[in-house]
Amino acid sequence: MxxxxxxxxxxxxxxxxxxxxxxxxxxxxxxxxxxxxxxxxxxxxxxxxxxxxxxxxxxxxxxxxxxxxxxxxxxxxxxxVRAIGYAERDDDLLVRTGIFFQRTMAVPYGRMQYVDIGVGPVERGLGLCTLKLHTASPGTNAHIPGLPAAEGARLREQLTARGEARLAGL
Amino acid sequence: MTERPSALDGAASLDGPAPLDGPAVEAADGAWLRVHPASPFVRGWVALAAIAFFFGRDIFERTLQGRPMFEGNFAARAPWLIAGGGIVLVIAVLGFVLTWYFTKYQVSGGYVRVNSGFVFRQQRQARLDRVQAIDIVQPLLARIFGLAELKFEVADAGESAVRLAYLKVDQARQLRATILARAAGVTVGPDTPDAEAPEAPEHQVLSVAPPRLIGSLLLSEQSFFVLLGGVGAVVLSAVTDNRGFYFYLIPAALGLAASYWSLFNKGYNFTAAISPDGIRLRYGLLDTQAQTLPPGRIQALKISQPPLWRIFGWYRIQLNVAGYGAVEGAGGNSARTTLLPVGKKADAMAMLALVLPDPGTSEPDVVFGAGLAGLDSDGGFVTTPRGARLLAPLGWRRNAYAATDTALLIRSGRWWRALVVVPHQRTQSMALHQGPLARRFGVADLVLHTTAGPVAPRLYQAGLEQARTLFNDQSARARLARKRQTTEQWLREVAPPGSSVAAAAHSGPEHPSLPPQEGHPHG
CATH class of the missing domain: 1.10.287 (Helix Hairpins)
Structure with missing residues (x-):
């Protein structure tokens, strides 16, 4: 990419x-x-x-x-769709979207409050899921759509584990 | 971090003795208490007034129309009417009394707990060390009765975690002091577990005199648009020879008067004080409010200056606190998120010093002064590159950022000056944005995400290279700041727990981190 x-x-x-x-x-x-x-x-x-x-x-x-x-x-x-990507770094998760209006977001693991996985009807048929990250800020509109279900589950566990290790107070 | 297992539905709390029924199950160090018996009526007077209105309107209208007060066959209907009214009244009063009876609260261990409801029972507990702010609110009616409402905010922008309405004023103050003392990690001696924490001494920092408040309202941005609208209406009337435009001014003027009144009522007699518990803000003419913001709870703040305020060199400070949430409308809740309604530069700096005890730079006056009024690179700010000046012909010399050791400063606005300050350890997440036009000019926006509130930190049109560097550096700085925060907590954890009330009352605001919670004996 x-x-x-x-x-x-x-x-x-x-x-x-x-x-x-x-x-x-x-x-x-x-x-x-x-x-x-x-x-x-x-x-x-x-x-x-x-x-x-x-x-x-x-x-x-x-x-x-x-x-x-x-x-x-x-x-x-x-x-x-090709422009959506994510990368796990040591201390934060990077999420990028967009071709004309690009956005690159960094969400520190220690700031994650909870991680959601959502599956719509079409996604279920294709074996995909959408991962959503929530911090204390409503501005953190970080979701990674179109993850294969296994990868989504792995990512969720990974993020939760890393979040617990680095959890900081508000 | 919210810690709010609400709606446990009558179950016992997770620790401590079970307070299921009966008021007298004594908890270890906090009895279950009820709010003041008069509070349902103070809170529910609207309902009572509605009932009175419903039954009184008919009679009143008849009187006005000159008809006899009662119809001819009234005598036959009277018992039904009275019975109906009586039943409604009894149900209302019974509801009030039951609500009051079943609402109980307790401060014990590290928690404040509130049980409420008699059909759908709710038990809510909030961790004291998660407190984001405590407010004591006195609406006019409650003030007449000497009552006050206590609001306990945790980091959930939805609603207050705990609202106790109403308590006696002294009781509310006492409770606030107790909660804050416990939240700060003050352990009362084991021999006197019920000893009440004394209220922490406070030191007044500044107050806003009414003339300045009125002046600030008259010169606010709202007035600017009012003037513009008024002139527009008059010109239109003169040009079209149509008097109708004047009539549009009447409702507008009424609405404006209400809005100005509300701002005046809320901002009247604004006082800021510092105490070991945090920053105390008091304000209000008819409805008074006293806010306490424990140290280190401020997520972001914005110092702004509308164009007309420049005449007198006034500034306003707004802030984001996790529990307060977003502001609904300018006249609504905005007083709660205002740290300084109006003040000179010195006042603004004084408030800034309270919020950010360590500015992270050796010459704060120069850096923050440049942030407030400076242009170009004075004070170490990095502006929009000259190549992108067409994107912001006026603002490019103001759009800038500077990072101190403790906070990121973002300034913007040539006319509508603003300086946003975000402490490094409060950054939640961040993002770089770039649209097609910005790409053409080689710039990008950096958005810092913070909790809901009036401040939305966004660095406009930074040079691409600087933006990318800042994105990485800021991640690193926030990471370091978070680590430092936990280290400080750890130091406090290993400190001997024998700190007395008096000692904590003097441990100034420079130790703002969450105190260790687990060190306390629960019951």
Whole structure:
């Protein structure tokens, strides 16, 4: 995995499972297709001559723009999934996401309050899980999606053990 | 760290004798006590008023309309009405009394415990050494009766861990002193286990005079927008020749008056004092509040200066404390997270010295002064690189960071000046952010995550190289600071436990870490 400019040097990132693309595709379909269908309704009504108001160009433009945006997001999904990575360092866990808006986060083991593992229906089918880290700060929005279940369980145990060893007061 | 096994549902607590039923099961060093009998009525007067309103409204309206006060067939309905009203009243009062009867609290061992509820019983216990803050709140009605509410905060932004409403004022103060003394690790002598801890002596640091408070409100950012809106409305009216815009001003003015009043009421007579227990803040005109922040509980703070305050050189300090949580709206809870509503630079520095006893630099005035008002690299700050000045044409000379041995300083804002201070051992986690535009200019933002509150530390547009270095260095500094913290605790653990109340009352605020809890005999 390529190291981006904001990543600390000398890190070998662990990538999440490529199967996570499927999960994102399902999410994408649920979120976008329905809304595009709804916005296509005026076009249908105008073409059938039932509605007068939205002029034809507007009725075409709105769903078209939505469709292009949705397709753009669709194209990005595999790259976004490839951009998710994590690395266990001696004292903290690094999590990175994003291609355009990149984020590299460091969560010290001693600061973790608890670790969650969540599994959605699609993820369960693919044998994946999502790991969430919680510190005392609501700003720590650290989750690693698309982990293989075994890796997720290993990571959770590992993080918990390291957290206990380095636990600090608030 | 929250330690809050709530809803044990009537089960006995994990240690200590079982206080299941009956008030007289004596715990080892803390009896089960009840809050003041009048408290349900002080708390529930709204419900009583609602009942009175419900039954009184009809009669009142009839009187206003000039009709006879009672209908003709009233005599037939009267018994039902009275019976109905009586039943509602009895149920309400019974509910109050039962709630009061079943609410009991105890301070014992290292815990404060509260049992409540008679249908769904709840037993809650909070570790004393996890205390993040203790507040004594007196709403107006409670103040008239000489009562006060005690709020005990642990690190959970949701709600107060323990709320005791209401106690007598002296009792509340005594309880606060006891809790703080126990939390600080003061062991009372074995011969007098029930001895009550004396209240720690305090030393007043500063107070805010009412004229300055009023001035600060008039010159606040809120007033700035009010003025802007007012001018806008008048101009619109003049241009469109439509008087209607004036009418929009009336509700706006009413809302504003309420908001200003609330700020004035909350900020009136603000006093800050230091005691071995921590920082004491007192304020309020009608509703008074006394906050105690034990040493080392402040997660992050922000010193800010709206543009108009620059005329008088005033500053405001807001802070994040783990138990207080986020602020709902400017007028709502914001007083609780304000360390200094308004003050000169010297006041701000004095408060800063309380919060951060060790500034971690040999010349704090220069460094923090540069953080408050400086530009460019004075005071050792590192700014946004010149190449990225197009991203922040005004702010690039202000956007900067500096690290002392104990805290990270982040300053920003050319007009809306702000300086954020985060002690190294309080950093939770951190992240580097970079969008496409920032990448083009070779800069990145560094976000430090802290507990919920008004301060959100973010270093804007630092040069990529500096940001990356800072990201690594800050991780290392936070790690070291955490280690130092545990070392200090360890030192206290091996110290002889014979410290008396008086000795602890003089162990100043420079030993802020959590005292050892396990060293105390539980019962």
């Amino acid at each position: 390529r190291t981006e400019a904001i990543d600390p040097p000398g890190i070998t990132w662990v990538r999440v499972s490529p199967k996570y693309v499927t999960v994102r595709l399902v999410q994408w379909a649920l979120a976008n297709l329905l809304s595009i269908l709804v916005f296509c309704l005026p076009l249908v009504f105008v073409l059938l001559g039932w509605w007068r108001w939205p002029p034809l160009w507007l009725a075409i433009t709105v769903p078209a723009v939505l469709l292009v945006a949705a397709l753009w997001r669709l194209v990005l999904i595999p790259r976004q």
